Amino acid sequence: MNRLEAISTAVAALDEKTVLYLVEAAIAEGNNSVDIVHAVQEGMRVVGERYEQKDIYLSGLIMAGEIFRSVMAVARPGLESELAGDASGRVLLGTVAGDIHDIGKNMAALAFRMFGFTVEDLGVDVPPESFLEAARSFRPEIVGLSGLLSTAFTNMRDTVALLRQELAGSDPMPVFVIGGGTIDEQVARYVGADLWTDDAMEGVRLCQRALENRR
Numbered sequence: 001m002n003r004l005e006a007i008s009t010a011v012a013a014l015d016e017k018t019v020l021y022l023v024e025a026a027i028a029e030g031n032n033s034v035d036i037v038h039a040v041q042e043g044m045r046v047v048g049e050r051y052e053q054k055d056i057y058l059s060g061l062i063m064a065g066e067i068f069r070s071v072m073a074v075a076r077p078g079l080e081s082e083l084a085g086d087a088s089g090r091v092l093l094g095t096v097a098g099d100i101h102d103i104g105k106n107m108a109a110l111a112f113r114m115f116g117f118t119v120e121d122l123g124v125d126v127p128p129e130s131f132l133e134a135a136r137s138f139r140p141e142i143v144g145l146s147g148l149l150s151t152a153f154t155n156m157r158d159t160v161a162l163l164r165q166e167l168a169g170s171d172p173m174p175v176f177v178i179g180g181g182t183i184d185e186q187v188a189r190y191v192g193a194d195l196w197t198d199d200a201m202e203g204v205r206l207c208q209r210a211l212e213n214r215r
């Protein structure tokens with residue numbers, strides 16, 4: 001098993017001490033911080049599966065969140081230097097109503113900022129009306145909606161529909177991107193989003209490309 005696989009395995013086992021030891025070792029060996037974060041994310045996916053199979057309980061999910069936070073504290077400086085970019089544009093971001101998962105959203109905020117975007121983060125459990133109010137004053141080129149619960153997908157759809165309707169004719173009409181580990185093409189079609197991703201860095205690249213195509 002290589003270093004990155006060992007990190008995924010230790011996250012899946014919720015072994016925080018080993019995770020931090022391995023992450024520090026991986027950084028010292030010169031591994032890319034983005035790859036390290038991906039390895040942790042893979043472990044989190046397994047934690048989710050263990051929860052689904054009732055192998056662990058809610059406390060396990062909470063622990064996984066804590067592990068991710070600890071890893072980010074160590075990996076952040078590396079990420080900042082690996083991701084520095086010179087894009088410009090305004091991103092309105094939030095986790096939709098009914099959903100309080102924010103680890104992925106915070107990573108997306110970090111990735112957008114590192115690439116030079118200005119981000120307004122509305123937090124979690126954000127109703128469609130709050131997105132609309134913020135969009136009117138902030139005038140974003142990108143609206144990024146985060147959500148992991150399947151019950152939140154309807155709120156994503158309502159948010160996109162409300163903004164498309166109320167901002168019709170406004171310039172710029174934002175590009176709608178949705179993100180989260182449980183999202184796929186089918187969800188994106190249901191929601192009516194322009195772009196979707198389950199990876200923050202990929203999401204930023206997709207948005208950059210979409211904005212370039214407009215210019």
Ligand code: B12
Nearest residue numbers: 048100101102103104144146149150179180181198200203
């Ligand atoms: C940690 C966790 C929690 C923590 C969250 C802590 C926090 N502050 O966020 C806590 C314990 C609070 C929690 C609660 C619950 N959870 Co939970 N949770 C997870 C877990 C294990 C990991 C999520 C995570 O942080 N992943 C790591 C991050 C980095 O990955 P990510 O979110 O995918 O984000 C990446 C990309 O998707 C992308 N991204 C994310 N958002 C955006 C937005 C944009 C614009 C862009 C560009 C990119 C982007 O960037 C990130 C980096 O690449 C998942 C398992 C899974 N498969 O995801 C379950 C999971 C999401 N939870 C689940 C459930 C059921 C719950 C609860 C209902 C449990 C309960 N009975 O109470 C509650 C819901 C509370 C609520 N109302 O929201 C289910 C959802 C099932 C479903 N499809 O509906 C999952 C899938 C577990 C499972 N397999 O059963 N959870």
